[in-house]
Each structure stands twice: as C-alpha cells, then as structure tokens.
Amino acid sequence: METNWLGGIAGGALIGLSAVLMLLFNGRITGVSGIVGSLLINQPLNERLWRAMFIIGLLFGAGIYIAIHGELNIHMQASRSLLILSGILVGIGTNLGSGCTSGHGVCGIARRSQRSITATLIFISIAMLTVFIKQKLGL
C-alpha cells in the first residue's frame, strides 16, 4: 500500500487534539481500551456517561468520514477463528497491561511515563514479530 502521508499526519494531529481536550477539560487520559472496558464494571451513571459519549463520538466521527468520503474501506487480515483469538488476546492484554495504543502510545508517552514507554516498545515489537511468524507459517 502506498504511504498515506497527508492522511497520516492530519489524522494523527486530530487524535492528538482529542487527547489534549480530554486532559485539559476532563483531566482524563484518552485510553480507548480503558474507556470501553470500564463500561463492563459497575459504576455510577456519570462515570458511565462520559465513556459512552466518547464511544458514540468515535462512531459519529467515522460516520462523518463516510458522509464526506463516500465509503470506509477495511480489509480483514485474518480468518474468523484467528480474529476471535486475536480479540481475546487484545482484551486480556490491554486490561492486564493497563492500556493500548492510545492510552500508552499517545497519552502515556506524552506524560513521559516509564510504564507506557516500556509497554509501547513491547507491544510494537511483539506485534512485528507476530506478523513475521504468522507469514512464515502461512496463516
């Protein structure tokens, strides 16, 4: 695939801006795994509401993109059974490791957190290794 220079830089800036607004106004870290996962536990309504609003926003943002661009193309990279395994691992891993690409990668590094820098280096290198092995096995 050809590098998406403009989309990558503009999209990254929007993601950064989103994280800045959340910290500046709400004092919160924009970590999607935590925001989604916290909805699974019992908590007061106001704690649930802002998280639900953020998720609705994600879907709404993608809706705006579709309205402007006409379509949203995604190309699955794994069979259904592999997708299920992948999903379970992402769920377990982000809960146990307290974050994902957004919480550790974008926000944690910006806070200069040692934990987040370590986590980001680990998940990116392990993911690269996984892709390498997956291709060698022809999966």
Added chain:
Amino acid sequence: MKNNLVALIAGILFGLGLTISEMVDPARVIGFLDITGDWDPTLALVMASALLVTLPSFSFILRCHRPLCADKFSLPDKKNIDKPLIIGASLFGIGWGLGGFCPGPAITALVTLSPDVMLFVLAMLVGYYLVNFVNKYNVKK
C-alpha cells in the same frame, strides 16, 4: 454535563483521526508491522504527529492546578514496571499482530457493520472481562 460534551467532541475528533489516517483498516496496520515486506510507515506518521501535539501540550496542562471541567486530574497511579504490564503488553502485541486491530480502530470500524469487526469486538470484551473476573476471584480468596 459539560464533560460529557467534551468527551463526545473528543470522540468525534478521534474517530475522524482514525478514519482519515486509515488506521481503521487492518491492512494499513499490518503494512506497518510487516517490516520484511513493502513497509508502510503510515502508522508511524500517525503516532509521531499525535505525539507532536500531545507531548508539549500535556506537560503544559499537567502544570495547571486542575482541569477546566473536573475537580482533579485522574491519572494512572502505578509507577513501577511490573509483571502484569510486561505480560499484558506482550499478549496485546500478539493479538494486534494476528488481527491488525487494536481497541480504538476496532470500535470505530463497527460503523461498517462488518460481522468480522463485531466478532473481534465481542471477543475483545470477553478477554477484557476475563481479567476482571479472575481478579475478583483472587481478591475473594
């Protein structure tokens, strides 16, 4: 009330960012993670661009007394690099490499109503809940 509106706007910006950068497409993510093939640096551009915004802003914001619409900053209190962090990040890395989806893009890609995406998100929630369940059981013991 105001912080719900902020969360909605932040969500919209985040969703737009993930779609404009095409990070919702697992093919883009795998293109970055596959360093032996025709390497696609787009994901690195997205992260670098996001960090260019967050790095200077965060250090400025965190020097403020409190956020504009809340009583205090709610930041993670863990400081040390422990076993759960390392094991968790590794498991997440395996899952991310297998499917090309991490939580943000997967949730955002639900708008396509693709059964594959729904299946992934469901599995992700099951995995997340599993850790809560085991933790609760361990505390009870």
